[in-house]
Amino acid sequence: MRFVFYLLLMIAVALGVGFGLSYYALTDGRLFGVAQVGPWAAWPDVGANAPNPYTRGHLARTAAFELGQSEGLQFTATSDSDGQPLTRDCSYRILGKTPLATFWTLVAQDEAGLNIAAPDVAAAIRSSAIARAEDGSIIINVGTDLLPLNWLELSGEGPFKLVLTLYDTAAFSGFSSDASMPSIIRGACV
Template sequence: MRTRAIVALRGLLALPKEEARYYTAAMDSAGQPLSGKCSYTLTGGAIEARWWSITLYDRAGWLVPNRWSRHSVGSATIPADQAQSWTINVSPQQQAGLWIPTGTDKDFELTLRAYRPRGMMATDPGRVTLPTITKGECQS
């Protein structure tokens, strides 16, 4: 019953583990809550999945409105020569390159969805090396 309620609220676990893996971060790599007042740099490498995306949600699990109507970055937007080492900016200010606007001054979460996982992501998902989330400057 509890799992059904979580799925209804958050939409996670909607696909079986063979089809998708979900990883959610509410804190940066230093263990601090993700704040919409701050900028962050996500750095990662190859993700063993057919397709993946990173999406920004509020703490209740909803997309955060922003004037750019941009909520995520997917693997299809990563240039082929950067697939092994990529950077995504998350910030309240518009950024060049791959960027997700925070759209809020409240705390938020980032969810990595990996579809059709392969390799370790399919066989031992707890040992996958996930992107780092490094905090930058914050607005007051």
């Protein structure tokens, strides 16, 4: 009887560890194919002809329509540059430069992937429609309260993520020496 108990316990532990590591690899994936640059994360193999098994699992799990490798790359941030989770109770400032790209968009989404931009405003910030600093860097304010300069107005409450999509980019392909990503600085919180 003791043998059966230990056998069932070992099977339960093996299944728990196996499913737990699989879930981690397909959601967070930092050790299995995700490129992490500050608070921004991207799956660079997502549009490849033959992506690695973890990227294929991630694609199957999210069931999202992704860009091909030659079309662009999507970065997602769920925390600020200090590692604090993004929440609509606070305002944020996105500072710095983006990797070389023909065009880019910045969108705020809730946990389900729905756009949370305020009604009657632009649903995304576009690279072609922002004012830049003298050195070409971007300064974008994100939050529910009115902020100066470039502003992505949010609605609702709770956590959110920022999605920066670079179109026609050479990031991670070896052709771009500019691997910098903008930082996300937390401002005032309610």
